[in-house]
Amino acid sequence: MADWAESRGAQFRQSRDARGFQIEQAKAAPGGALRIEWAPSQRSYIEGNELRMRCELGLHPDLQMMVLARSLMERLEKAVFEAYTDTLKTRVDTDTPEEMRWLVMFAKLKNYPHKLVKERFGAVAINQEVVSAWLENSLSDLLIQASQDLLPEERPFVLMVLRxxxxxxxxxxxxxxxxxxxxVKLLETACREAQRVNARLADGGPWPTTTSVAWQSQPPLGELPGR
Structure with a gap:
């Protein structure tokens, strides 16, 4: 792992407790700083350890999109529904992570570019047009490929564009x-496709810039240590 990181011009560090590692790359292929971390999970819907990655691209702050494993989406939707219907609660708590809140707040994609993508993944965004555009090219192809081995049906998986x-x-x-x-290949593809969508937004494309109504109390996907 360290040799691979070095071959990319990145730095590899093992955590102090030897229970994980971090890889930092100042400039990754899509053009932004990349951080990869393997460590104990920061989300209740993932047991044990997880891999989390962040690529800093400076996209439009209103560009908010998410693709996640359909089995996970159904599980989180049930949890959010139970939180809403709890007689002691009037809304989802502000410490609930974005990936759960967005399932209630944002539009769900109806027309997927491929049947297999729809079967294995769910997608939401500020509106259906932006997430449809994100998925319309190589990202869908790579998700289909990953669903055959890298991302089996019951494996929790979330891909988000946020902040x-x-x-x-x-x-x-x-x-x-x-x-x-x-x-990493999947993330880099998602980054390039997000940059393409972002460019269309910046050029006054077919989607209005939408002011986010998402609560900002919790860092996205659990803010990575050291940031």
Missing amino acids: GNVYLRVAMEEPTLTEIQGL
């Missing part, structure tokens, strides 16, 4: 270089 960055989180009890390389 100008692209985030990926996936359950990973033990890290393997092959899996991490595949997930």
Whole structure:
């Protein structure tokens, strides 16, 4: 893993408790700083360890999109519904992570570019047009490919565009270089496609810039240590 990080011009550091590691790359292929971290999960819906990644791209702050494993989406929707219907609560708590709140707040994609993408993944965004555009090219192709081996049906997986960055989180009890390389490729593809959508927004494309109504109390996908 350290050799692979060095080959990318990145720095590899093992955590002090030897329970994880971080890889920092000042400038990754999509053009922004990349951080990869394998460590104990920061989300209740992932047991054990997880891999989380962030690529800083400086995208439009109103560009908010999410793709996640459909099995996870259904589980989180149930949890959010139960939180809403709890007689002691009037709304989802502000410490609930974005990936759960967005399922209630944002539009769900109805027309997927491929049947298999719809079967294995769910998607939401500030509106359906932006997330449809995100998925219309190579990102869908890579998600289909990943669903065959890298992302089995019951593996929790989240891919988000938020606060100008692209985030990926996936359950990973033990890290393997092959899996991490595949997930980095998926993240980099998501970054390039997000940059394409962002450029269309910046050029006054077919979607209005939408002021986010998302609560900002919790960092996206669990803010990575050291940031």
